[in-house]
Amino acid sequence: MSAKLIHGYEVVIGFETHAQLATKSKIFSRASTAFGAEPNTQACAVDLALPGTLPVMNREAVACAIKLGLALGSHIAPVSIFARKNYFYPDLPKGYQISQFEIPVVQGGEVSFFLEGEKKTVRLVRAHLEEDAGKSLHEDFLGQSGIDLNRAGTPLLEIVTEPDMRSSEEAVAYAKELHKLVTWIGVCDGNMQEGSFRCDANVSVRKPGQPLGTRREIKNLNSFKNMQQAIDYEIRWQIEEIEDGRAIQQATVLFNPDTGETRAMRTKEDAADYRYFPDPDLPPLVIAPEWVERVRADMAELPRVMAARFVQDYGLPEYDATLLTQSKAMAAYFEAAAQASGQAKLASNWIMGEISRRLNAQDSGIESAAVSAAQLAALIGRIQDGTISNNAARQVFEALWSGEASDVDAVIEAKGLKQMNDSGALEKIVDEVIAANPGNVEQFKAGKDKAFNALIGQIMKASKGKANPQQATDLLRARLGG
Template sequence: MSIEWETVIGLEIHAQLATRSKIFSGSSTAYGATPNVQANLVDLGYPGVLPVLNREAVRMAVRFGLAIGARIARRSIFARKNYFYPDLPKGYQISQYEQPIVEGGSVEIWLPDGARRIGITRAHLEEDAGKSLHEGLGKQSGIDLNRAGTPLLEIVSEPDMRSAREAIAYMKKIHTLVRYLEICDGNMQEGSFRCDANVSVRHKGRHEYGTRCEIKNLNSFRFVERAINYEVARQIEMLEGGGSVVQETRLFDSDRNETRPMRSKEEANDYRYFPDPDLLPLSLDEEFIEQIRSALPELPDQKAVRFAHDHGLSGYDAGVLTASRDLADYYEAVVALLGDEAKLAANWVMGDLSGFLNRDNLEIGQSPVGAKQLAGLLARIVDNTISGKIAKEVFEAMWEDRSDADAIIEAKGLRQITDTSAIERVITEVMTANPAQLADYRSGKDKLFGFFVGQVMKASGGKANPAQVNELLRKMLAG
């Protein structure tokens, strides 16, 4: 008997907020400094020090809440989550527990079979812990508290995802959103954006959830996918073998591509949450919230709808172009400079440009060919100075020496030949050089037309205007 299983996934995403200073102290949040130079007495949890809330972190959390259509709590509470660990200087983490700043809300994800809405239970502010370093110190462990007190927004989804692919689409959507809102740099390698995945399986059609496992600290989309797929397979195998899933926290080992138990429910800490008496309840007034609302940028979904509607792009293209704000801005700049030709701009941005960026591992902001340069190139296609094929050659040259399209076209003599008599001269040469093919064509072998087009283009060094070549060839071959 074969049972159909359904996967249920919820994600807890930790987005490091892009504030200059920490959430409860004035020290810098910059990444990569020498250990412990960016930890002041507050971060170190010295006796007598007190936390003071960074208003910028609050503003960023509110931006996020408004962008997902959530309720912004007019009053939220900071609590202490108590546990001992050397990289947790105070012996407790300040987080929000019972009354988070953001509640409810949702985002839409696009899948091959249509759109799905994923619910967001809550998003709350908290401080990050430091790092324990176990390598290169012999038998000792080191503690780096530079990260301690860095502001995090923990975004908790509903268990609304049904496959690893949906989980990735959701995570990418949040990734796009936080970067649009400029509240997180989204750098996953540095850990600025990471997640825990709650995974369970159940018989398809059942309402109650299966026992879940939480996979901790996944810091790449690929790892999320692999960890979930492994975990789903593991749970199904266990259940089908007559066993049961134990509720526990697991770690993903990316080298061995498997999840491993970290601690069971019984070993879980009792965090003894209680309101932090050092911080007053956070009260937000309407004016503060409205100010943030009115300053919200155009969001990716809104932008995609506009691109589709105003530019006549497909939903897919609009989605790709709005996946990052920089990419969308680049595309829009090209369209604006060209005046029109949105589809041409979209194809180039998603095609050659994205291809080269990927090849050289560059962000759009680092592109050697700027929006103005690309628009200059495309303008030469539009006005027939060069063909689309030559344009690719020009683009490659622009990429290498960062010069303008016109300069390259001029220097390399790539200007398209549109002079009818010049093209006719080339056609005559080709006809003369290929008498047998000419005779065959004229005796009814129409397929040879393509051969003559190819020969003419080759003889013109690719510069002859293809439309004119077609037209003139047809006329002259007919005799």
Template sequence: MNEPILLDRPDAPLVAGYEVIIGFETHSQLSTQSKIFSRAATAFGAEPNTQACAVDLALPGTLPVMNRGAVERAIEFGLAVGAHIAEKSVFARKNYFYPDLPKGYQISQFEIPVVQGGHVEFFLDEKKMSVRLVRAHLEEDAGKSLHEDFIGQSGIDLNRAGTPLLEIVTEPDMRSSAEAVAYAKELHKIVTWIGICDGNMQEGSFRCDANVSVRKPGGPLGTRREIKNLNSFKFMQQAIDYEVRWQIEQIEDGNKIQQATVLFNPDTGETRAMRTKEDAADYRYFPDPDLPPLCIARDWVEQVRSQMAELPRAMAARFVADYGLGEYDATQLTQSLALSAYFEAVAKACTSPKLASNWITGELARRLNAQDLSIEQTPINAGTLAALIGRINDGTISNNAARQVFDELWKAAANTDANAGSVDALIESLGLKQMNDSSALEKIVDDVIAANARNVAEFKAGNEKALNALVGQIMKASKGRANPQQVNDLLRAKLASMR
């Protein structure tokens, strides 16, 4: 295997004077109904050893047969990340002994993977970042060891043996746990968006291994430790942060870091060594004699490309071009197919894409996050939000009034006995319609000017903040129904005429 190519990152944050180096290996379970080299089912939750056929059990005389669907999903991923799809790739035997590995080796890809290169782009704190991919290769999963401590016995479940995986390997481009989590979330979005993986981390469909090391800036690469099977983004950040602190403490105490595979215990918040980390040579890779090279013709790649849905990066670029959004906003709105569809429905119905974007990524997102809801579970449908935004656009209500209407709509959805009615009915019942009577507004402005001579004098003396105080008084007198921009314009005009 080639040595990792390290990016020079002068902007990288330091932890106690050390630079953190992070690379990822992610196992995405492919969404095929059968296994990668057999016809056994891949459904989750079956009784132990009920989905393991003779091929999965490595019985004498059985031979593996490649699953075409698994290959097509690997091609889709390669196209989604701008990688090279190898016209010819080779399967190898990765030799190691473990009780849940019936053959004594795992069929994987080594020297010539099916997907080569590519990159994953994402935003972190509104800063655009990119992580380079080394490869993505097809392989089979192993079984699972089950330990029943209370009876002192262990068992082997081979239902997962032979389940198709796409292992996605990055260069060591990440420099903090926040970057690592942002990358993992973006990768998760990609594989679920294109439908090659269901992304269920609790069921093991999307398993991340983080390779973590530290070094003094400009110094040689440190020894890495691999944190295995991180199954939530929250635990991922906690595990990396703990591992970084632990390695720094060891080095500062004069100890050497030993290459190892470690596990994270969410109960204690600590990592612990599971075994000494192997190198590629320890696995004694050699080409699998039972599987011919995997050949992928260009027309097959183009056929797969033609059947793929619009990719999130392409959709975000279209949102920028068609709706005039910024790149960051467009990326936020393409976090899932459901979210992007919701945005487009609102934007087209209210004819104000920017305002639709602001409301969806602002008020709506805040409410959904607070209640741990997905966009599919939003109680405010696209048509209702579009109607609300439309009333802001035509000057019927202010932004503040719109938030009050939004509150009532949300409460009505939470309380099935409530009957909020339409957006227009709520605006009327709450008395939130902005004043359209210019003479009435002008009288309020005149009264506020007359009653606040001190603020008027301060504004005339050059204190802009005094104007805000006057605007506040006018809004209060109008019970929030005056148009703030109209108030500002009228107030400035009257004060200018008094000079």
């Protein structure tokens, strides 16, 4: 499928995502990574690079990198190198950041997701281990700025994509899928408001078939809503600049959610500007194959593996299986309902339809569903055995969701929703409808299908909606010889 063009321009987007690793201590020291401490109470001598201190690698951070590599289908380098990334910034106490450059720990891989029913795949360049910098605090009402070094040395994995995305919608879908993955495998808590999952979007535009345009990097996007707004604004801005005859300058920009605009922060640096060189205080990181296999053995079932199992075991379409594995809680809810009802596709339809619609309206997850998996299974069972129609099922569901009742059969009984399955009584209604509507009968016999549907409507009305639609259809056809 060709890329969507905006005013004749193709959009090109690549991502750099910083995922804070779920370790209790920092990447090269024993200082705590807990969020919310008083400023500068969790920055130790190693984090500040005081004379005589040496960094020591956090083993758990490496294990997190291995997990992510396995989850992404990446190559995990048996030997990788740490480097010093040199730049001056007030919240960088060392004057350099320990990162990886030429040989990262995780290489290649991909992230796949569905967007509007179409499967998309974004290729990854790498994921490398590095330490975070501190944080600048700007107190506008005092006209002062301060530095909090609690984050300095916090372990990160920077995950870098190829420029494979062609719209803000694709970019957000990729970010959501990556967010799901890092939280699923437990390497990151994914808290965007606390800065645990921060995305930088590299955005450029070009005419189709032309070389890549000059990119601008939107830094520190910390919500999916801001991400889409920022990218859309940047796309419009770049196209307007080019159409007005101005060249795009490579830059780092920030997004202001209050104005909905991006603004340039500084000229974008290239790798040469950082003067990378191997860190003399850290030996090469060696990861033995046995370590990788131990991590693999301890990992929970991955989303893509679980989705493939749902296709194989439950006969679901790949699209359904992918959506049902958006979270462990969603997958568990589906499996419980599918196994209890024996109707996997119906369970999937209810979860992806009515339940998801209500949860989205509440902006909440499946954990907040007011109808349990067991209740949903019971409801599906009553549809399947002909006790209630699909119409009545929606009424039962509403009663369960609103808390009006908790038992499916009790709701059916109290509301008188049972379908009429007495063939004798239904035959009588069918005969009466045929006798009362000779015009529709003649039209049907003349080949007009709408007349048949009108007769079914009359049957349902006469039975007060309790007739089994399939049974009514069969009886009417038998009577009319159709």
